[in-house]
Amino acid sequence: MKGDADQIRIFLDHLSQTGWVRRSERRWWPRFLCHYTDIQNAARILSSGFLYSRQRLEDTQRLPVSSGSNEVLAGTQSWIKDCVRLYFRPKTPTQYYAEGVKSAETLQRSRFPDAHCPVPVFFLFDSAEILSREDSWFSDRGLASRNYQIMSTAQDLADLDWRKIYHTGPVDFSRPEESDIISRRMAEVIVPGHLDMKSLKWIYCRSEAEKDTLLHLLTDVLRHQNEGRILSTARSELFYKQHTYLESVQMDREAAYLSFSPDTQSLGPFRLQVRIRSGDDIRQYTEDAYAFQRGEFRWKIRTGFDDYEFELRLDGNLVYRNRHIEVDDIPF
Secondary structure: OOOOHHHHHHHHHHHHHOHHHHOOHHHHHHHEEEEEEEHHHHHHHHHHOEEEOHHHHHHOOOOOOOOOOHHHHHOOOHHHHOEEEEEOOOOOHHHHHHEOEOOHHHHHHOOOOOOOEOOEEEEEEEHHHHHOOOOOEEEOOOOOOOOOOEEOOHHHHHHOOHHHHOOOOOOOOOOHHHOOHHHHHOOEEEEEOEEEOOOEEEEEEOOHHHHHHHHHHOOHHHHHHHOOOEEEOOOOOOOOOOOEOEEEEEEOOOEEEEEEOOOOOOOOOEEEEEEEEEOOEEEEEEEEEEOOEOOEOEEEEEOOOOEEEEEEEEOOEEEEEEEEEOOOOOOO
């Protein structure tokens, strides 16, 4: 524990009560540090009980989905990649480029074509607890930039340019005073090696369908331990929600009914893969060039089992997996 831990907590409380923070969507930001990752990675994090650095995950081949841009990672110092990295806020510039299931055509048009986090899950950690750790540091801007500064004290924290770190809305790059807002929005908190889950408070998914998928990916024990803090939100305070994602799924013995977000900017085409498994019976359906049509974001896929697992992938990306068990209403 740092010697100025009390001052760190006092400053964060003060920041949360500052008028321009308290009267906006930022009102809860000072209380938490954010880490987002794809849903398959999220399940592994909860299974291991630790958030590991990218370098360790790559060395041990335990990173199912890599959402980082190779261009950005190539400019990041190796010691940074050996740290767990958290953000002071959600909706960072990197999240903007990575979030959501994007077709190959959409990715090709992106500034960072290989930055892709199809189904993001947010881990929210207690900011005061993490920042008070003796082994935690923070930066004044993104650690992929060239002129960042690394700091650790309560006074350093208070001296950060919070107006820029917490900036929302568009940026006018022609104005010199706004030119570095993007990099400051990326200010980070780092912890060497790995981080346990003791300071983890909440886990957020974009929709009920994605929440159900995350819960299904966990063991029964882990599901019981975490279901109270795994939530979904229809609000846009954590996610951009500009690209394809599954909003809801209803299943019965006849069919699965799927509803996708109608606001997607990535209509396809996708390689659509459906797998329905009941015991040893597996049925698969593939369409190599499925494209959404405006106004058509609801599907009905026939199943035909009382007890089955339903899985959906788009371009190989896991979008949904859950199990349905039909329960009769007859009480005896």
